Amino acid sequence: MRGAELIGTVLGVGYVKPASGTWGSLVALPWAWLLHVVGGLPLLVVGIAVAFAAGWWATARMTAGSDDHDPSEIVVDELVGQWIALLPLSVASWRMGIDITVMWPGWIAAFVLFRLFDIWKPGPIGWADRRGDPLGVMLDDVIAGIVAAIGVVVLAGAYHAF
Template sequence: MSDEIRAAVKESSDELNPSVVTIAPIAAPPRRRSVKDTIAFSVATCGVGLLPLAPGTWGSLVGVFLWSSALAMSERIYLFATARGWTGLQAESLYTTLAIFALAALTFVGTWAASRVEPLIGRKDPGVVVIDEVVGQLIAFIFVPRSAGVWTLVAGFSLFRLFDIWKPYPIRRLEVLESGLGIMADDVLAGIYAAAVMSLLVFISSFAG
C-alpha cells in the first residue's frame, strides 16, 4: 500500500449494513490536521459519531432533536409574522421556506465536511460520519405541519431508519458516488422516501382528528 493511496473500505453508520470494499481509492490521511479538518470532523460527526453502538441511530436522534428545536422556534416565527399583519398561511410559508433553505445549506456543508473527513479516516463513507443521517432525518419531517402531534416524531424517526437501513432502489446505487456526495446522497433520498410516507400518514390522520 503506497503512502498516497489506501484501499477504500466502505463502512456504514447503519448497524445492520456491513462494511464493503469498493474500488475507489482514498488518499492517505495527512500527518497533521488543519483547522479546517477539525471543523469538518466536528460537523461530520455531529458530536455523536464516535459514540459506541449504532452511530447512524445516534445521528438520526440528533436530527429529531434539531427538528423539535425548529418546531419550538417556528412558534416565534409565527408570532413575528402575524404581529406584522401576515396571515397564518403566509407565516407557514415563511417557516417552510426558511426550513428548506436551512436544509439545503446543511446538505452543502455536510457534503463538504464528509468529503474532507473521508481521507482523514482513510475509509469510504466512514461510520463516524453521521451528518448524512442528520440531514436525511430532517428531510423526513419537512412536510409535517407545525400542529402535528408527537406521534410524527416517532413515525418520522422510524420511517427514516427503515429506508436508510433497507435502502430500496435506487438508494443503494447512490453510495457509489464519489466522496461526500456518495455519503450524503443515499441518506437524502432515504429522507425523501420517508417524507413522502409521512405526508401520506399526516393526510390520513387528518380524517381521524
C-alpha cells in the first residue's frame, strides 16, 4: 500500500466489509484510549489535528481523477470524528484525574451517537458531505463528532442529575 492509502484506509481497515465506516470507528476506540493513556487530553487533541490533516491529504490523493469523492474504503474521517466524539471523556478524565475506562457508558454513547449522526447526516453534516471534495469528506465526520460529543455531555449531565 502507498502512504495515502495506508492513511486513508487506516492501515487497511477501510477494506473490511460490510460497514467499513463502522469498522473505522471501532478501530478508533482503542487508539483514542492509547493516545489518552500515553499523553492525556493534549495528545488526543494533537492526534485529532494530525489525523485530520493527514486524512485530508490522503483523501485528496486517493480520489484524484475519480468520480467517487468519498469511497467507502476511506475511513480516516471516521477515526477523526470518533476521536472528537470521545473528547468529553478525555477532558473529564484529564481534569478529574480518573481512569478514562471508568466512563465506559460514555464510550458506548460516543460510538453510537457518532455512528448515528455520521449515517443520518442531518443539517450541517449533510451540507459538508454534499461539498463533494476531500475537505467535505473530512468535515462531515468532524461535525458529526462535535454533535456526538455534545450528546455525550448532555447524556452524562442527565445521568448524573438523576
